[in-house]
Amino acid sequence: MEIKDAYITNLGSFLPGAAVNNEDIESVLGMVADKPSRLRSRILKNNGIKTRHYALGGNQQTTHQNSELASMALRDCLSGSAIDVRDVDMLAVATTQGDLPLPGMASMVQAEMEIPLCEILTTHGVCSAGMMALKSVVGQVRLGEKKHALVCASELASRLLKRSRYEAVAGDSVDLEAEFLRWMLSDGAGAALVESRPRERGLSLRVDWIEIYSYAADFDLCMSCGTADQKDWNRGTGLRDDAPFGGFDAASVNGLQRESRGAVALLQPAQYQQRSWQDYRTYADAERAGALLIRQNLRILENIVKVGVDGFLRLIGDNRIRPDEIDHFLCHYSSHYFRGRILDLFKLAGCMIPEDRWFTNLYEKGNTGCASIFIMLDELFRSDRLKPGQVVFCAVPESGRFTTAYMKLTVVEGSSR
Amino acid sequence: MLSERELQLNGTAQDLLRRLLLVWLEFERHLGRIPIIRRLEQGSFTLNDYNGLLLTLRPQVVEGSRWITRAASSFDADHCELRSTVIRHATDEHRDYKMLESDFVAIGGDIDEIRGAARNIGTDALCGYLMNQASQPNPVDLLGAMFIIEGLGNKMATRWAGRIRELLRLQDNATTFLSYHGENDSTHFEKLYNILDSDAVSEVTAPRILRTARVVARLYALQLEELGNV
Numbered sequence: 001m002e003i004k005d006a007y008i009t010n011l012g013s014f015l016p017g018a019a020v021n022n023e024d025i026e027s028v029l030g031m032v033a034d035k036p037s038r039l040r041s042r043i044l045k046n047n048g049i050k051t052r053h054y055a056l057g058g059n060q061q062t063t064h065q066n067s068e069l070a071s072m073a074l075r076d077c078l079s080g081s082a083i084d085v086r087d088v089d090m091l092a093v094a095t096t097q098g099d100l101p102l103p104g105m106a107s108m109v110q111a112e113m114e115i116p117l118c119e120i121l122t123t124h125g126v127c128s129a130g131m132m133a134l135k136s137v138v139g140q141v142r143l144g145e146k147k148h149a150l151v152c153a154s155e156l157a158s159r160l161l162k163r164s165r166y167e168a169v170a171g172d173s174v175d176l177e178a179e180f181l182r183w184m185l186s187d188g189a190g191a192a193l194v195e196s197r198p199r200e201r202g203l204s205l206r207v208d209w210i211e212i213y214s215y216a217a218d219f220d221l222c223m224s225c226g227t228a229d230q231k232d233w234n235r236g237t238g239l240r241d242d243a244p245f246g247g248f249d250a251a252s253v254n255g256l257q258r259e260s261r262g263a264v265a266l267l268q269p270a271q272y273q274q275r276s277w278q279d280y281r282t283y284a285d286a287e288r289a290g291a292l293l294i295r296q297n298l299r300i301l302e303n304i305v306k307v308g309v310d311g312f313l314r315l316i317g318d319n320r321i322r323p324d325e326i327d328h329f330l331c332h333y334s335s336h337y338f339r340g341r342i343l344d345l346f347k348l349a350g351c352m353i354p355e356d357r358w359f360t361n362l363y364e365k366g367n368t369g370c371a372s373i374f375i376m377l378d379e380l381f382r383s384d385r386l387k388p389g390q391v392v393f394c395a396v397p398e399s400g401r402f403t404t405a406y407m408k409l410t411v412v413e414g415s416s417r
Numbered sequence: 418m419l420s421e422r423e424l425q426l427n428g429t430a431q432d433l434l435r436r437l438l439l440v441w442l443e444f445e446r447h448l449g450r451i452p453i454i455r456r457l458e459q460g461s462f463t464l465n466d467y468n469g470l471l472l473t474l475r476p477q478v479v480e481g482s483r484w485i486t487r488a489a490s491s492f493d494a495d496h497c498e499l500r501s502t503v504i505r506h507a508t509d510e511h512r513d514y515k516m517l518e519s520d521f522v523a524i525g526g527d528i529d530e531i532r533g534a535a536r537n538i539g540t541d542a543l544c545g546y547l548m549n550q551a552s553q554p555n556p557v558d559l560l561g562a563m564f565i566i567e568g569l570g571n572k573m574a575t576r577w578a579g580r581i582r583e584l585l586r587l588q589d590n591a592t593t594f595l596s597y598h599g600e601n602d603s604t605h606f607e608k609l610y611n612i613l614d615s616d617a618v619s620e621v622t623a624p625r626i627l628r629t630a631r632v633v634a635r636l637y638a639l640q641l642e643e644l645g646n647v
Contacts, residue, residue: 215446217450218446218449218450219446219449220458220459231459234459235450235455236452236455236459306442306445307442309438309442310439310442310443313435313436313438313439313442314439316435317435317436317439348438349434349435349438350426350431350434350435351435
């Protein structure tokens with residue numbers, strides 16, 4: 001079978017509403033229990049983000065559905081391309097949380113866009129979900145199964161961040177873990193058109209490869225939504241009471257472990273029954289218990305830089321990329337703080353990419369999760385920075401349970417001058 | 418932690434350093450999967466765990482000073498710089514086990530118990546391998562072993578010491594061994610970088626250094642996996 005090339009021939013993005021600066025965030029998201037946050041300024045100082053966008057109107061009313069954000073970015077992408085919706089033979093959509101738990105978000109976006117019969121794919125995860133969607137599409141184009149495929153990554157995090165979410169939790173359980181992401185995430189969507197041929201005029205980006213590494217078995221849950229206590233999902237505690245385990249039932253395994261470790265019981269049945277938000281008697285109970293808050297464990301988060309560099313060193317070791325061939329480095333770091341940590345580790349490992357080759361719009365566009373890398377790439381693509389033959393290297397580390405995605409692109413000129 | 422000088426490492430040393438770091442990062446994740454370290458990270462680490470850790474480390478540390486001095490004696494005159502470094506390193510560390518003993522006593526342990534602690538089967542494998550390598554002529558590959566073992570001190574010891582004190586509510590006098598290595602192994606690590614940039618590292622020795630690092634990482638993890646299995 002002949003493997004073809006796949007090209008990103010256009011990009012698009014959409015950021016809802018006006019840019020919101022640091023001073024105004026709390027009035028847009030709402031002040032929890034009418035008290036100003038004590039953590040806000042410290043977290044904002046660390047992440048370095050100056051402005052961002054929210055699909056929120058007065059009283060935290062959502063202004064756009066997630067599928068609408070996605071469609072706006074896709075229209076932006078299509079408007080500068082040589083095709084229209086009738087030519088699209090695949091649509092892949094990534095998001096952390098769609099408008100509806102089901103069906104898949106790609107179905108909703110296809111309907112919103114009125115794209116006729118085509119193949120669809122929904123990827124669900126956190127920041128790396130967009131790269132997963134893109135990789136799948138690129139693979140199909142390279143196999144010759146598709147010719148004009150659309151990819152979109154869209155996030156509507158503000159639904160999780162508005163004041164009422166925190167006020168609905170019983171007692172005093174809004175701690176740093178639950179509040180941290182309130183000052184990190186915002187809304188937006190990005191899209192790309194992947195085709196089997198470069199565009200006729202202007203520049204395209206040949207996708208040389210996409211690599212995704214998941215380290216989930218090595219770490220505990222770091223970023224999640226849907227559980228009141230991330231520790232309930234720790235590695236080594238996933239035994240079910242009724243599940244036979246190596247010939248023992250869980251209760252006796254538990255007893256053995258307790259005995260051998262002199263530690264407390266690993267399973268506490270009452271809690272165990274409510275590990276997921278769907279395990280509560282009512283969804284209202286889950287919300288009161290804090291199971292619907294988005295959480296980030298900061299102690300585990302520091303591993304994100306290590307896994308990011310681990311993947312990069314792997315790719316260098318396999319001769320898939322050389323630091324000195326990279327002309328534009330796009331890294332989806334969530335916070336300016338991490339930029340410094342990445343630089344330190346790059347220096348240590350001798351794989352430094354000079355800082356003048358780093359490109360980001362985190363500080364103006366915000367951290368839009370899986371959409372970020374597309375929004376960054378879109379801005380770079382529209383700038384006059386790209387020259388034929390240049391190499392663009394993208395890195396997307398995700399802290400959910402530690403996944404990293406990398407992509408090598410080469411800038412190519414149009415097929416007809 | 419490190420000066421700017423590693424940026425000017427020669428090509429072979431640079432490539433070796435990247436590969437060693439990758440071995441290190443994989444080793445660090447492996448450590449996180451080992452029950453005792455996982456309990457330390459997750460917060461269910463007990464005094465019994467710390468007790469077992471100290472009993473495991475003492476025989477390893479005692480053996481450690483033996484293989485380092487053996488290595489020093491295996492270098493010929495062409496490697497005298499390296500030999501001097503190794504001798505100094507051995508002098509620095511050959512009484513470290515006394516810190517482990519005092520930590521053990523600080524948590525209520527019996528001095529005779531830790532002095533009589535036997536090697537577990539992982540420690541046996543680790544020390545046996547290191548002694549074998551140290552007995553070869555000019556055992557430059559032991560730089561790989563130092564990268565892992567000094568790396569543990571440099572990158573993990575301070576963090577572990579703090580976490581152990583926090584979880585078990587202990588005072589500084591109960592974690593002197595880990596704290597000492599946390600504070601001093603960065604100097605040792607700096608020396609290691611200097612050696613990496615010397616003639617000792619060549620296209621011939623680099624793969625051997627890397628291999629020894631991989632084996633030592635595996636055997637060190639084995640030692641922690643086999644806690645109490647003497």
